[in-house]
Amino acid sequence: MQHVALALYPGFQALNLAVSTVLEFANRYLDVPLYQVHLLSEHGGPVSTSGGFSVSTEPFGRRRFDTVLVVGDNDVLPAPPALVKFLQRAARTSRRIGATCTGAFTLAEAGLLAGRRATTHWYYAEQLRRRFPDISVEEDRIFIIDGPVWTSAGMSACIDLALAMVEKDAGAAIARDVARGLVVYHRRAGGQSQFSALLELEPRSDRIRGALDFARQNLKQELSVEQLAQAAHLSARQFSRAFRDETGQSPAKAVERLRVEAARLMMESGRHPIDVVARDTGFGDPERMRRAFLRAFGQPPQAIRRMARGGALQTA
Structure with a gap:
């Protein structure tokens, strides 16, 4: 069983939770469930979304996870120091670590994108480039995998990132089944443009x-x-x-x-x-x-x- 952590903070964008739905459906199509998703925050308990409702979370703690993803928000909110420290610890023990949408800013604050390729929501890409010049920011990408670090573009691109993870872990056939079950286009290629x-x-x-x-x-x-x-x-x-x-x-x-x-x-x-x-x-x-x-x-x-x-x- 792979334990996947989604690191949350007050004001996060709820669409990022779609990652958990992709992994849920992967479990439905597998003979033996592969993923267990954990929603984490600094203190645990309810964490409010940008939409005004809350979700229940576990505290960060020191548990090890196979995969850790930090989610994004609508306004590039300041990264909580406890979240930055959690990501730095997780990077030493997790198989892969990543971010969806503007979560890339938090990964950057943790020093985990230095010298790497990364993407984020196109609207904030230039800001990421200015604040962290040691990152090779590629805003015209749906998602990017650079070694163990995964980053996705904004909003629905988190689904493409999660489908790519399923494909990597369980094969292309399962990823296609999940995409059909979710009624989404089968995993857009990582190099595909964010724009139409x-x-x-x-x-x-x-x-x-x-x-x-x-x-x-x-x-x-x-x-x-x-x-x-x-x-x-x-x-x-x-x-x-x-x-x-x-x-x-x-x-x-x-x-x-x-x-x-x-x-x-x-x-x-x-x-x-x-x-x-x-x-x-x-x-x-x-x-x-x-x-x-x-x-x-x-x-x-x-x-x-x-x-x-x-x-x-x-x-x-």
Whole structure:
């Protein structure tokens, strides 16, 4: 039985507790339960969440755990000194230690991220970089494994981190079963972007949003301005002007971003040949896709695939 500790403090974000649900469902799919989860805090007893309700906890004590994760909060609250000391002790005895969301700041306060790669919620990544320049902060990652230290991006990325742990401990088949049971996308690759092109574009009107949805669902098509304008029920001239006003970029550039995002996901989550990915995402040929990847990521598709495979379950 692996004992997994989630280290909590007042004001933590409750979504981080989803880690415990992933491990609970792993136990359901295993012949013999593998995980026992412990919620810990400095003094034990009820600990309030940022949402105003409380959960029951055990005191830190000096018990040894296989895995220790410190959770994050919404505002990068100051790390309680007792929590920092607990993590420093745990790092000497636990097989792995990590953080979800802004919990990376607490790991950093404990000196456990020095000289390592780490991620956190994209909104606070630059703050983590400024406060702790000895950390290689990679904000455009869902999670990162650097030796025994695991860190995840914000909010729901803790589920991806926990699924990766299940995959590491119990195999890919069990992790897939857990993902299906939880009705979530099967573990996003650690190297996958925290961002979505559709979210970043953020058009104001239903017409432009409808055109973008049409584009996303029809990436194999040419997707000319005329096609997109028709989906938006506007003339091509009206559409081009409204699109640039609402998104700050041209329709052609936005379509390329949607194609790159779809191609990146295919590269990270499967073994599709490059030419198949290029065809299915509307690039037409691998060279055109390669140039788009270089513009978007500064790396060719093959490098993105290698990063995803290496970053997902790399332990050193």
